[in-house]
Amino acid sequence: MELSGGQIVVQCLKDEGVEFIFGYPGGAVLHLYDALFHQDELKHILVRHEQAATHAADGYARVTGKPGVVLVTSGPGATNAVTGIATAYMDSIPMVVISGQVPSSVIGSDAFQEVDMVGITRPCVKHNFLVKDPKDIAETLKKAFYVATTGRPGPVVVDIPKDITDPNVKVRYKYPKKISMRSYNPAIKGHSGQIRKAFELLISAKKPIIYAGGGVILSNASKELTKLTKALGFPLTHTLMGLGGYPATDNQFVGMLGMHGTYEANMAMHESDVILAIGARFDDRVTGKLDRFCPYAKIIHIDIDPASIAKTVRVDIPVVGDVASVLKELLHLVKETTDKPHKKSLEAWWNQIQIWRKVNCLEYDRNSRLIKPQYVVEQLYELTKGDAIITSDVGQHQMFASQYYLFDKPRRWINSGGLGTMGFGLPAAIGAKLAFPDQDVACITGEASIQMCIQELATASQYDTPVKIINLNNRYMGMVRQWQEFSYESRYSHSYMDAIPDFVKLAEAYGHVGIQIEKPEDVRPALEEAFAQKDRTVFLDILTDRTENVYPMIEAGKAHNDMKLRVALNTPINRELA
Amino acid sequence: MRHVISILMENEAGALSRVSGLFTARGYNIESLTVAETQDKTLSRMTLVTRGSDEVVEQITKQLNKLIDVIKLNDLEESPHIERELMLVKVKTNDHNREEIKRTAEIFRGKIIDVTTHTYVIEMTGASDKLDAFLSVINNDIIVEVVRSGATGISRGEKGLHL
Numbered sequence: 246m247e248l249s250g251g252q253i254v255v256q257c258l259k260d261e262g263v264e265f266i267f268g269y270p271g272g273a274v275l276h277l278y279d280a281l282f283h284q285d286e287l288k289h290i291l292v293r294h295e296q297a298a299t300h301a302a303d304g305y306a307r308v309t310g311k312p313g314v315v316l317v318t319s320g321p322g323a324t325n326a327v328t329g330i331a332t333a334y335m336d337s338i339p340m341v342v343i344s345g346q347v348p349s350s351v352i353g354s355d356a357f358q359e360v361d362m363v364g365i366t367r368p369c370v371k372h373n374f375l376v377k378d379p380k381d382i383a384e385t386l387k388k389a390f391y392v393a394t395t396g397r398p399g400p401v402v403v404d405i406p407k408d409i410t411d412p413n414v415k416v417r418y419k420y421p422k423k424i425s426m427r428s429y430n431p432a433i434k435g436h437s438g439q440i441r442k443a444f445e446l447l448i449s450a451k452k453p454i455i456y457a458g459g460g461v462i463l464s465n466a467s468k469e470l471t472k473l474t475k476a477l478g479f480p481l482t483h484t485l486m487g488l489g490g491y492p493a494t495d496n497q498f499v500g501m502l503g504m505h506g507t508y509e510a511n512m513a514m515h516e517s518d519v520i521l522a523i524g525a526r527f528d529d530r531v532t533g534k535l536d537r538f539c540p541y542a543k544i545i546h547i548d549i550d551p552a553s554i555a556k557t558v559r560v561d562i563p564v565v566g567d568v569a570s571v572l573k574e575l576l577h578l579v580k581e582t583t584d585k586p587h588k589k590s591l592e593a594w595w596n597q598i599q600i601w602r603k604v605n606c607l608e609y610d611r612n613s614r615l616i617k618p619q620y621v622v623e624q625l626y627e628l629t630k631g632d633a634i635i636t637s638d639v640g641q642h643q644m645f646a647s648q649y650y651l652f653d654k655p656r657r658w659i660n661s662g663g664l665g666t667m668g669f670g671l672p673a674a675i676g677a678k679l680a681f682p683d684q685d686v687a688c689i690t691g692e693a694s695i696q697m698c699i700q701e702l703a704t705a706s707q708y709d710t711p712v713k714i715i716n717l718n719n720r721y722m723g724m725v726r727q728w729q730e731f732s733y734e735s736r737y738s739h740s741y742m743d744a745i746p747d748f749v750k751l752a753e754a755y756g757h758v759g760i761q762i763e764k765p766e767d768v769r770p771a772l773e774e775a776f777a778q779k780d781r782t783v784f785l786d787i788l789t790d791r792t793e794n795v796y797p798m799i800e801a802g803k804a805h806n807d808m809k810l811r812v813a814l815n816t817p818i819n820r821e822l823a
Numbered sequence: 824m825r826h827v828i829s830i831l832m833e834n835e836a837g838a839l840s841r842v843s844g845l846f847t848a849r850g851y852n853i854e855s856l857t858v859a860e861t862q863d864k865t866l867s868r869m870t871l872v873t874r875g876s877d878e879v880v881e882q883i884t885k886q887l888n889k890l891i892d893v894i895k896l897n898d899l900e901e902s903p904h905i906e907r908e909l910m911l912v913k914v915k916t917n918d919h920n921r922e923e924i925k926r927t928a929e930i931f932r933g934k935i936i937d938v939t940t941h942t943y944v945i946e947m948t949g950a951s952d953k954l955d956a957f958l959s960v961i962n963n964d965i966i967v968e969v970v971r972s973g974a975t976g977i978s979r980g981e982k983g984l985h986l
Contacts, residue, residue: 368844428833428891552885552888
């Protein structure tokens with residue numbers, strides 16, 4: 246079959262099984278867009294800013310596990326996409342970004358809308374390619390999908406100069422069924438000897454804890470993780486990226502760990518003697534001060550990326566491999582053996598954890614006459630029975646969502662954990678809703694974050710993606726304000742925004758429903774109304790307590806056992822626990 | 824600790840910048856870097872000299888291995904190996920020092936490959952510290968310029984870095 250470069254790109258995406266392309270046309274990709282015009286199998290979602298294209302593709306990828314696909318033009322189209330590419334890179338999300346480039350003959354001449362996309366994205370992609378011949382398109386795209394989706398997933402950029410997609414140049418097309426690369430062979434199976442060592446250490450543990458991250462979600466290993474945790478009877482904590490990997494409503498789940506993790510999770514980490522780290526990367530928001538991190542623990546670390554192991558924290562037993570595969574093997578050993586974990590020690594350990602739990606670190610003022618953001622998330626959780634897909638932006642609302650919405654299933658909690666990208670939530674929600682139109686999708690956001698990609702309300706109306714926007718509006722950049730309160734003697738330098746728009750009118754202007762709520766008693770009815778309007782995008786602008794802070798908090802440079810709590814340990818209420 | 828890392832990678836445009844970019848992005852230092860294609864035109868061989876603690880060098884090798892274009896690498900310090908660097912030195916000469924410079928160069932197994940009435944160009948190969956030693960015995964005032972290739976290396980015996 247003889248096709249032009251533009252047609253080849255479109256055909257490759259079809260052959261790869263792509264459903265949606267999130268993109269924005271421009272000069273360098275016009276041949277490609279013309280090829281898209283002549284078909285309707287691939288659905289193109291026109292966003293309003295290229296950053297949103299990457300976030301929407303990212304949201305789609307996170308809920309489905311399939312790679313997100315983005316198409317942008319050269320120059321500003323490409324640079325606008327960079328934030329979303331870096332977001333996907335930090336959270337290891339599979340994505341293929343096709344960017345147009347100026348014609349090969351003028352590359353390097355500072356041509357109109359020229360930017361060195363391969364150079365600019367090099368530090369924030371898993372890999373990138375510049376296509377130099379139409380004959381190479383099919384193989385390059387196959388490689389791009391292969392690299393993006395295997396091993397530790399990540400975004401791959403394919404930069405295509407305009408002349409390569411010229412409709413007048415036709416070449417033979419054949420999409421490779423399989424591809425192998427001599428320089429890229431990700432390990433899947435873990436080393437059996439290492440897995441046995443890990444097993445032996447686990448069985449001997451007296452104060453064990455399982456610390457599981459986003460790798461569990463990426464590897465679709467929830468089932469294996471749950472079985473193993475149940476079989477061992479150990480407490481389990483999740484990172485922000487891991488939430489939903491293990492059911493949050495189960496008693497063995499001690500909550501999220503880290504900077505805004507629960508008291509019991511952080512204390513259990515600190516006091517533990519054996520840590521089983523699974524698909525987690527000992528991020529600074531998790532570890533706190535490194536030299537005081539888990540001083541008594543031996544660490545087993547399972548990860549598909551060898552570079553994640555011993556990067557910041559020494560590891561006693563590294564296991565390189567796909568999480569699901571390694572957990573399966575580990576579970577097999579646990580089931581086969583007659584050795585059981587120390588029953589007595591484990592009981593004592595659980596008793597200690599129950600004492601820490603009694604601190605009730607997530608309690609907040611439920612009698613306030615102001616709307617508490619935590620209350621909104623709790624109500625949302627109850628109303629959706631914990632089964633909605635929740636996307637979030639970045640800041641206090643993100644932490645409240647992670648603390649008060651209990652995720653029992655994977656791929657329900659969609660947030661920018663690594664890069665912390667404000668503006669992520671709404672486009673990600675649109676991507677998620679396109680993937681699962683029958684599923685409730687809510688974006689928990691704040692009035693600062695939502696304004697970073699607010700233009701996507703137009704995309705939501707064009708493609709009829711009825712998501713619910715829960716805007717926790719405290720008229721502050723809440724997390725910035727909190728840090729300024731704690732560390733800068735409440736000097737709120739530029740964390741307040743004057744001229745916050747009337748979100749109700751704004752939502753209506755885009756053709757959506759807008760509702761503003763000011764009283765706690767109106768929260769539940771408003772949420773009910775929002776979700777009852779199945780086919781409408783509803784913007785709930787909820788005016789919350791301006792001074793609310795996220796607790797617990799491990800401030801920068803502090804250790805896990807040094808948490809700031811809402812109700813300090815030495816107050817009457819907690820005295821006996823201290 | 825100084826480490827000499829040998830890297831076999833795809834001979835693709837941008838491969839060198841992926842390596843050097845990695846070092847700047849992660850704050851590792853590069854003492855020297857040499858690269859050229861091998862007998863197989865699709866492969867590049869790179870020799871990279873870096874310094875760091877064992878933990879840092881372990882991260883460096885892991886991060887390098889993670890680059891999609893990198894096929895194989897090894898840390899030459901881990902086994903017996905040979906290290907060579909090429910140096911070209913241009914020195915000012917006069918009637919008094921010509922003989923002495925020639926003799927010194929010969930002691931270091933250097934060759935004089937260009938002569939004018941007032942200059943020599945000396946070519947010398949060897950391990951990097953041998954070249955350092957030569958420079959330290961030559962009067963600094965007479966050196967016009969020094970060009971060094973950076974170290975290249977190969978392991979001894981049957982062991983090799985190949986496909």
